């Protein structure tokens with residue numbers, strides 16, 4: 001990428017250096033690793049801190065390679081790196097046959113480590129940096145241009161060593177403190193890292209199973225029925241409204257019941273044959289219907305039937 005500024009170079013002693021580490025201009029003594037052209041350290045102003053080629057403007061100087069190297073060096077010198085959250089979920093069938101679900105969580109935070117080593121040869125894979133964490137060895141992969149390839153990922157999974165991947169992106173003009181920018185991005189940035197192989201999987205899985213509990217019961221769309229002799233009212237809560245449906249095995253519904261439904265604020269919907277109530281009135285309506293049911297239970301069947309007949313004849317044209 002020719003647009004990427006080269007902010008690191010190799011000095012005559014073979015050491016990785018940032019622009020601010022060397023003398024300004026050609027005096028820096030750095031040579032491009034790729035085309036061997038002399039490099040000019042540009043310490044011009046706040047924005048332009050980078051290495052330019054003296055003659056070969058076509059060469060990009062491989063800034064990605066050197067940035068990758070700088071990131072590894074930062075990890076080798078540090079002793080803590082930010083790791084993202086780990087969440088492991090497990091399901092288990094209880095003795096009662098019901099499935100239980102649990103999870104174990106490790107929040108994000110700085111992970112202390114020791115013994116960082118670059119490019120340790122694990123035969124199948126050579127991680128960028130290997131570190132020793134409290135739970136054992138761990139790999140850190142730094143992606144400058146490309147994420148960890150599917151092939152390498154498969155090998156990492158096979159090894160089962162926890163692996164953190166950091167995607168390194170720097171500001172276009174990191175300014176004079178290139179090392180500071182790399183340290184911030186490698187060690188502390190939240191948004192650029194993810195676990196490729198999770199740590200402590202077995203321990204967290206056991207923890208998740210120990211935490212497992214029955215899922216919360218789904219909200220029950222309860223239907224309630226109230227009986228008033230040969231008239232009954234069923235309440236069915238919907239999303240916004242409560243429907244009270246009146247059923248009867250008589251000529252017409254007990255007028256005492258339908259009369260009260262209207263008096264309690266129900267809006268009769270002739271097309272559906274229901275009274276609509278506001279959902280928040282459910283408890284009040286249930287209490288009222290319970291009381292009414294007790295009252296009507298005091299009436300003899302003859303009284304109830306008489307009332308129904310009167311209502312029936314009144315309703316005739």
Ligand SMILES: [Zn+2]
Nearest residue numbers: 032035059061
């Ligand atoms: Zn070059």
